[in-house]
Amino acid sequence: MARTVRFYKTGGPEVLTIDDIPEVYPESNEVRIRVKAIGLNRAEIMLREGIYHENPVFPSRLGYEASGVIDAVGADVKLYKKGDIVSTIPSFSISQTKQGVYGESAVVPSEVVTKYPTCLSPIQGASIWMQYLTAYGALISYGRLKPGQFIIITAASSSVGIAAIQIAKLIGAEVIAVTRNRSKRTSLYELGANFVIVTDDQNLEDEVTKITNERGADLAFDPIAGPILTSICNVMKNHGKIYEYGALYYGSTNYPLMPMLARSLSIIGYQVLDFVLDQERLIGAKKFINHSIESGKLTPVIDNVFSLDEIKEAHYYMESNKQLGKIVVTV
Amino acid sequence: MARTVRFYKTGGPEVLTIDDIPEVYPESNEVRIRVKAIGLNRAEIMLREGIYHENPVFPSRLGYEASGVIDAVGADVKLYKKGDIVSTIPSFSISQTKQGVYGESAVVPSEVVTKYPTCLSPIQGASIWMQYLTAYGALISYGRLKPGQFIIITAASSSVGIAAIQIAKLIGAEVIAVTRNRSKRTSLYELGANFVIVTDDQNLEDEVTKITNERGADLAFDPIAGPILTSICNVMKNHGKIYEYGALYYGSTNYPLMPMLARSLSIIGYQVLDFVLDQERLIGAKKFINHSIESGKLTPVIDNVFSLDEIKEAHYYMESNKQLGKIVVTV
Numbered sequence: 001m002a003r004t005v006r007f008y009k010t011g012g013p014e015v016l017t018i019d020d021i022p023e024v025y026p027e028s029n030e031v032r033i034r035v036k037a038i039g040l041n042r043a044e045i046m047l048r049e050g051i052y053h054e055n056p057v058f059p060s061r062l063g064y065e066a067s068g069v070i071d072a073v074g075a076d077v078k079l080y081k082k083g084d085i086v087s088t089i090p091s092f093s094i095s096q097t098k099q100g101v102y103g104e105s106a107v108v109p110s111e112v113v114t115k116y117p118t119c120l121s122p123i124q125g126a127s128i129w130m131q132y133l134t135a136y137g138a139l140i141s142y143g144r145l146k147p148g149q150f151i152i153i154t155a156a157s158s159s160v161g162i163a164a165i166q167i168a169k170l171i172g173a174e175v176i177a178v179t180r181n182r183s184k185r186t187s188l189y190e191l192g193a194n195f196v197i198v199t200d201d202q203n204l205e206d207e208v209t210k211i212t213n214e215r216g217a218d219l220a221f222d223p224i225a226g227p228i229l230t231s232i233c234n235v236m237k238n239h240g241k242i243y244e245y246g247a248l249y250y251g252s253t254n255y256p257l258m259p260m261l262a263r264s265l266s267i268i269g270y271q272v273l274d275f276v277l278d279q280e281r282l283i284g285a286k287k288f289i290n291h292s293i294e295s296g297k298l299t300p301v302i303d304n305v306f307s308l309d310e311i312k313e314a315h316y317y318m319e320s321n322k323q324l325g326k327i328v329v330t331v
Numbered sequence: 332m333a334r335t336v337r338f339y340k341t342g343g344p345e346v347l348t349i350d351d352i353p354e355v356y357p358e359s360n361e362v363r364i365r366v367k368a369i370g371l372n373r374a375e376i377m378l379r380e381g382i383y384h385e386n387p388v389f390p391s392r393l394g395y396e397a398s399g400v401i402d403a404v405g406a407d408v409k410l411y412k413k414g415d416i417v418s419t420i421p422s423f424s425i426s427q428t429k430q431g432v433y434g435e436s437a438v439v440p441s442e443v444v445t446k447y448p449t450c451l452s453p454i455q456g457a458s459i460w461m462q463y464l465t466a467y468g469a470l471i472s473y474g475r476l477k478p479g480q481f482i483i484i485t486a487a488s489s490s491v492g493i494a495a496i497q498i499a500k501l502i503g504a505e506v507i508a509v510t511r512n513r514s515k516r517t518s519l520y521e522l523g524a525n526f527v528i529v530t531d532d533q534n535l536e537d538e539v540t541k542i543t544n545e546r547g548a549d550l551a552f553d554p555i556a557g558p559i560l561t562s563i564c565n566v567m568k569n570h571g572k573i574y575e576y577g578a579l580y581y582g583s584t585n586y587p588l589m590p591m592l593a594r595s596l597s598i599i600g601y602q603v604l605d606f607v608l609d610q611e612r613l614i615g616a617k618k619f620i621n622h623s624i625e626s627g628k629l630t631p632v633i634d635n636v637f638s639l640d641e642i643k644e645a646h647y648y649m650e651s652n653k654q655l656g657k658i659v660v661t662v
């Protein structure tokens with residue numbers, strides 16, 4: 001039997017329950033993981049609320065990121081064996097994993113697991129792929145961010161935001177971190193941001209104009225949309241690229257046609273689940289991330305650790321937006 | 332003296348006057364053209380109305396495209412001499428040409444003139460660069476349109492729309508021409524469109540879904556924005572690219588975040604005046620266009636020819652949206 005997080009209807013964190021259900025044996029090309037740690041992601045809030053692009057099938061599991069030890073392999077699995085220490089890459093549909101990895105045991109397609117750098121703890125191992133692949137795909141693989149270029153990173157204190165700050169710094173870009181909350185200013189500087197804009201206190205357009213000496217930013221990486229997208233477009237330089245990777249703003253978003261035309265800007269819809277489908281890009285990304293972690297140049301920032309019993313509290317906490325970095329649940 | 336179209340205040344076609352003013356001698360690196368024909372463009376309506384990105388300086392001239400014979404060259408002009416038959420590439424700010432080429436004589440920077448294929452008449456020579464460079468830049472140079480791909484071309488009966496149909500057909504793409512007006516349907520098929528959607532009678536999304544067998548379009552080329560941009564985004568395939576090159580819709584435009592994220596779409600602001608600044612791309616474009624015209628694969632479509640005396644009528648006609656192809660004024 002395996003304690004497993006499930007929900008029977010959409011709603012707030014209170015719909016999550018822990019059920020004791022029989023362990024599943026992996027089918028062909030699947031592996032089963034004895035889960036040690038689970039990395040939480042906003043996608044799971046959306047699935048739980050019923051606003052994700054995939055629909056839950058009740059009783060539904062949830063979760064993209066887990067680290068642990070393989071304890072069973074299906075037929076035709078050649079790359080992994082029992083005892084391998086792995087974590088999951090968010091490159092599957094929820095239904096492919098029988099609705100997710102939150103629980104003591106998770107069965108996933110073998111192609112979505114990977115060995116993570118041995119210098120990491122299981123908690124850290126569950127905190128790397130979503131954030132670093134999301135940031136690497138947009139900034140480096142597609143965006144080709146270069147040393148000295150200015151990049152605007154909004155929602156900078158999220159795990160993906162911090163990963164983007166770290167990767168941008170690593171390649172020598174000038175990082176403009178944007179956050180609503182002034183309490184996060186100091187930490188964002190400590191994490192490597194060259195500039196921090198607190199939108200509760202400061203005007204984003206004025207600040208970027210000053211920071212870039214009226215030149216504008218080269219790249220932007222934004223999961224919010226809404227009015228901030230227009231502000232960003234107003235301070236991008238010619239041929240600037242804006243990667244939109246979320247919909248945190250609940251209202252509608254204006255397309256700012258005039259700056260788009262005047263400065264030949266691109267707005268590019270981006271999601272990591274699409275990025276990882278490109279095998280060649282994924283291989284490059286994994287290589288960069290593994291190498292950077294092993295050489296000590298990238299370290300995942302863990303904000304808080306909960307136990308599996310505290311899964312509701314962990315989700316309430318994620319929704320509070322108080323975190324700075326990754327929220328992890330240990331099993 | 333040279334008869335020259337000018338205006339003394341912004342407004343409708345009625346503000347245009349023909350003044351007899353002294354000919355100007357070209358300064359260093361400038362050439363003077365004895366104008367034979369003028370190609371009309373929507374940018375001139377916008378300048379005349381005072382809604383262009385450059386402001387008129389009164390009394391203001393106007394015009395981007397002219398063909399004619401060089402009758403004087405300034406100091407340091409090496410590539411051209413008196414008697415050369417040339418036309419102008421819209422690669423200059425209006426103020427650089429002392430506000431435009433509408434008139435018997437025009438002085439322009441030497442780097443914006445070019446010899447056009449000798450098989451063309453002066454009327455045709457004034458009808459190639461704006462339309463073919465605009466279409467080539469977005470479709471081929473940036474958009475990398477490939478044989479068999481589906482491209483949506485809105486405002487298809489404009490000179491740029493027709494140029495896009497011709498170039499897309501030439502490289503073997505499947506052309507979906509979109510027009511409001513059912514009277515243009517037959518002509519658009521004759522010009523090479525594989526499919527024509529008349530938005531007064533048909534639903535764009537339904538039709539593109541049918542035409543592409545639910546696959547969606549690869550590329551879109553749209554000068555309108557507004558609600559049609561959302562419709563286009565709803566029928567683009569994964570990683571589809573939408574080139575926005577105008578603002579014909581007067582209201583605000585929504586950014587359709589959900590299809591953008593779900594299918595990793597890009598919306599790219601594009602204008603030919605920016606494209607031609609990239610010398611390498613411009614050289615490739617001119618080569619393609621010259622070669623295609625000389626080999627009979629591209630022929631500019633002339634809708635109507637007016638005399639210089641009829642400049643107001645020509646502008647009224649351009650605003651009527653009855654044309655199919657280029658409107659030219661002969662001098």
